[in-house]
Every structure is written in structure tokens, then in C-alpha cells.
């Protein structure tokens with residue numbers, strides 16, 4: 001028998017969340033951000049649910065080329081641009097749009113100027129200070145790129161440092177607007193947090209990532225309150241049940257000790273599956289639909305749960321680690337991380353089932 005642990009990718013939920021993003025910014029086009037293998041969901045699996053996106057945005061050139069070979073015809077934006085001259089040539093050959101954030105990338109584009117034209121998006125540093133030009137660099141790069149015969153169109157972008165905080169993007173938006181004033185080209189500024197909360201940042205193209213995957217970009221607003229649905233469920237089963245006596249400890253390091261006799265269950269899921277090792281005793285789960293919590297330290301292949309509230313539970317009982325009843329964001333917060341990290345960390349050894357798209361209902 002297969003190990004009783006399975007992730008489910010819910011394509012209806014992805015399609016719904018994309019519709020939420022598009023409704024938030026109905027005047028803009030939508031880049032569906034699918035880097036990191038579609039935030040751990042499996043990029044190829046997601047494509048049927050992303051048909052309404054105007055383009056896909058990612059980092060990885062091998063994945064982008066595979067998308068083209070698989071028949072994706074709409075735009076593809078490489079969010080970090082080319083990593084070398086060969087990538088620039090790949091972009092021309094495969095029709096990939098390139099972010100340009102360094103003079104080196106500019107140089108590779110200038111060198112191949114007679115080849116097939118490529119569309120580019122020049123990036124402004126509005127305060128994140130990882131990638132992008134300052135204001136004068138932006139204008140210089142825009143002018144240079146606009147003059148290259150090998151460049152078909154020049155867009156403008158920035159990426160926010162504090163989009164998840166109320167008014168956290170205000171300064172950055174102003175800086176971007178000042179730096180790009182008068183320059184021709186489509187604008188893209190908004191990640192999920194600003195798609196959801198800052199219409200002034202919507203521009204010509206939004207870049208929706210985490211919201212497509214049903215997790216919140218905010219620390220204080222749950223995904224359900226934003227109208228988002230869980231797209232990844234992680235379910236396992238109990239492989240053992242035992243009764244601890246008062247004073248018995250469970251798990252490595254004996255971090256949890258029973259105060260009175262109690263039943264616990266052993267779940268077929270551990271940190272080698274992507275469940276966070278730092279989730280402490282008390283992290284929410286459900287067992288046969290009943291809310292309860294983990295006890296003791298998460299191990300490589302197992303974790304333990306309190307069955308005191310689940311008298312009917314036994315070997316084979318179904319455990320939701322995250323999904324509809326246990327939001328991934330709640331587990332993430334308990335482990336002092338974010339939903340992004342948990343979904344990206346789903347391990348390759350976990351079996352994945354895809355819940356196919358249903359026929360569209362009105363409202364989807």
C-alpha cells in the first residue's frame with residue numbers, strides 16, 4: 001500500500017482565485033506568477049486553471065521553454081530577466097519577455113540586436129533594493145532599449161518592499177511614478193497584496209502570485225476573508241494510536257509530556273514531506289474532521305496529534321495537515337513562517353492528486 005499521505009491540487013480553487021484577482025483589477029491584464037513550480041503546486045498541472053490569465057510570469061528558463069513547447073501561446077515574462085547572454089538568445093527563440101535590471105542584461109540585448117526582437121520590461125528600484133535601476137538609470141536604460149532594433153517593446157516595472165502593510169507601498173508608488181513620468185510603455189507594479197488593497201498600483205498588468213494559491217499576503221487578513229479558496233490540501237492518515245500515561249513524553253527531545261492519561265495518534269507526515277519542523281505542540285490539524293492539535297516535535301516521517309477530542313479516531317483516520325479546514329496560513333504562522341514557504345516546500349515524495357476543473361458556474 002502507498003504511504004497514506006497525499007496532496008490535492010484543487011484546480012477549481014485556482015481558477016476561482018484568478019477570477020478574484022482579475023475582478024480586483026478589471027482594467028488591467030494579469031500575469032499569473034508561476035515561479036517555483038507554481039508555488040509548489042506543479043506548473044503543468046495548473047495550466048488548465050490559468051487559461052484566463054493574460055500571461056505567465058516566472059524565473060526559470062527551462063520551465064518557460066517547456067511552457068512554449070507544451071503549447072502556451074500567450075506572453076511569458078521572465079521576472080529576473082536573463083542570467084547570461086545565452087538566456088537572451090533563448091528569450092528571442094522562444095518568445096519570452098525579459099525583465100531588464102542591470103547594465104549587463106542591457107549589453108546582452110544590444111549585442112544580439114539584429115536577431116528576432118524581444119519584449120522587455122525595465123525595472124525600477126522603489127525601495128526593495130535587490131534588483132532594479134535608480135531613477136536616472138531607469139531613464140537611461142529605457143532610452144537605450146527603446147533605440148535597439150532587437151527590442152520590440154519596452155515596459156516599466158517595480159516590486160514593493162512593504163506591500164503587505166497598510167500604506168506601505170505609497171512612497172514606492174510615488175517614486176515609481178516620478179521616475180517613469182513621461183516614459184512610454186506599459187506599467188506593472190502590483191503583487192497580490194497591492195492587487196487586493198491598492199487600486200492605484202494596478203497599472204497595465206498586475207502580477208498575482210500567492211493569492212492564486214489561496215493564501216494571504218497579509219499577516220492580519222485571512223485568505224477566506226479575501227474571498228480566496230485553498231488550492232493545496234495535505235492529508236494523511238493515522239498509522240498508530242497509543243495511550244500515554246501521566247508523565248510519559250512523546251517524540252524526539254521529549255518536548256511534550258502528558259499530565260494525565262491521554263490518547264495520541266501518529267500521522268504519516270513529517271518534515272521530509274514539507275510539514276514544517278518548527279511547528280510546535282498546539283499547531284492545528286483535524287482528525288476525521290474534528291479540530292485538534294499536534295503534540296511533540298515533528299520528525300522526518302511522522303508527527304503526533306492529540307486524540308482526546310477524537311474518541312472515535314483510530315488507525316486509518318484521516319488527518320488534514322492543511323486545506324479547507326486548516327488554512328495553510330494558520331500552520332505557517334504557528335511555525336513562524338508564511339504560507340508561501342510551506343507550499344513551495346511540498347516534497348517530491350508526496351503523492352499528488354489533481355482535482356480536475358468542473359464546468360464553470362456563474363460567479364466563478
Ligand SMILES: *Cc1c(COP(=O)(O)O)cnc(C)c1O
Nearest residue numbers: 033079159191192207208209210
Ligand atoms: C513573486 C513575485 C510576484 C508575486 O508576488 P505575490 O506576493 O506572490 O503575489 C510579483 N512580482 C515579482 C517580481 C515577484 O518576484
